Amino acid sequence: MSSVTVRVPAKVNVQLSVGPLREDGYHDLVNVFHAVSIFDEVVAKEAESITVTVNGRWSDQVPLDDDNLAIRAARALAKHAGRSYGADLIIQKAIPVAGGMAGGSADAAGALVACNELWGLGLPFEDLMEIAGDLGSDVPFSLLGGTAVGTGRGEQLSELPTGGTFHWVFALADGGLSTAKVYAECDRQREVSGARVSWPELSAPLIEALGTGDAYALGAHLSNDLQAAALALRPELAATLDSGRQHGALGAIVSGSGPTCAFLAIDATHARDLADSLTATGAATTTVAAHGPVTGATLL
Missing domain, CATH: 3.30.70.890 (GHMP kinase, C-terminal domain)
Structure with a gap:
């Protein structure tokens, strides 16, 4: 397989309750995530190294180096698999950058799913969720979608039923x-x-x-x-x-x-x-x- 495309949604927090500051610098949260129909697309193509290109309205605001969360996600996945892999990641941005809608986290989740497929790893969803939790508090929800409550620093998720759109x-x-x-x-x-x-x-x-x-x-x-x-x-x-x-x-x-x-x-x-x-x-x-x-x- 030479190319894989993944679509990943933005989120809105319908409840975000922030507890006291913890010793590790984080806060305990009750964070009710709700995935909405604003999507980034992440394309992963075969390559010798892991690189990223960003297109779209906010492309000039997205880092292309090690600060890019999608690059870090792909590298974390390769490390988990115990091998050296490459992928050219092409991100089409529609989710605002630093807008409170988890745009960077969405791209990281998209990179995990795309590279898992591109590299033929076949890792189960649970493994991807574990890697996602190490990358950032919002990345696991970007994988999961739907509506869910996040506790801890937001990465411990429980799905919530919704009665409609x-x-x-x-x-x-x-x-x-x-x-x-x-x-x-x-x-x-x-x-x-x-x-x-x-x-x-x-x-x-x-x-x-x-x-x-x-x-x-x-x-x-x-x-x-x-x-x-x-x-x-x-x-x-x-x-x-x-x-x-x-x-x-x-x-x-x-x-x-x-x-x-x-x-x-x-x-x-x-x-x-x-x-x-x-x-x-x-x-x-x-x-x-x-x-x-x-x-x-x-x-x-």
């Missing part, structure tokens, strides 16, 4: 936000406030809303402990969130560490209308309507 609009911001800086700002705000940080817990009303497919209830229970920190670093996002609410979004939230803003819609028609309203009023430069849940990294 949810429709979203994403307002894509110009420029990204560093996840590390957003977490640091969250810690700073907590230290300043002196508030006791409790152990994160899964929201029962949110889980019920997901299970019954109730978009109105889900919109009412979206939550993100990093949102205040993201807004402190990018104050203009507050106006975008307010505009979405004013135009009928059932819920409005910063996705992950931001700066992408996510708006829950009633149905596909409402999502299209909401996206048009956000751009027409100047509240967002670029919007994308999408739905979820969708499957994780998938061979095409």
